[in-house]
Amino acid sequence: MKVIKKVNNNVAIAINDKNEEVFVVGKGVGFLKTPYELTETDLVEKIFVAPKNIRMYDLLNSIPIEIYIWQRRSSS
Numbered sequence: 001m002k003v004i005k006k007v008n009n010n011v012a013i014a015i016n017d018k019n020e021e022v023f024v025v026g027k028g029v030g031f032l033k034t035p036y037e038l039t040e041t042d043l044v045e046k047i048f049v050a051p052k053n054i055r056m057y058d059l060l061n062s063i064p065i066e067i068y069i070w071q072r073r074s075s076s
Contacts (some may be wrong), residue, residue, distance in 0.1 A: 006030030
């Protein structure tokens, strides 16, 4: 799996073996300088596959900022 863009230290956008864009969650997956090959699969906690013809980054940008703020407040 090749990490192509980091969202933060624990979240990244990657290309999997099927050449699909995926959203990867796990401790430190977005820490290294991109692009890089993610070989330590034990770091990965969850993988989300984007629906066909939608780029994951575009999907993230379509989420209203209010949702992020609400989530941050509810987790505090």
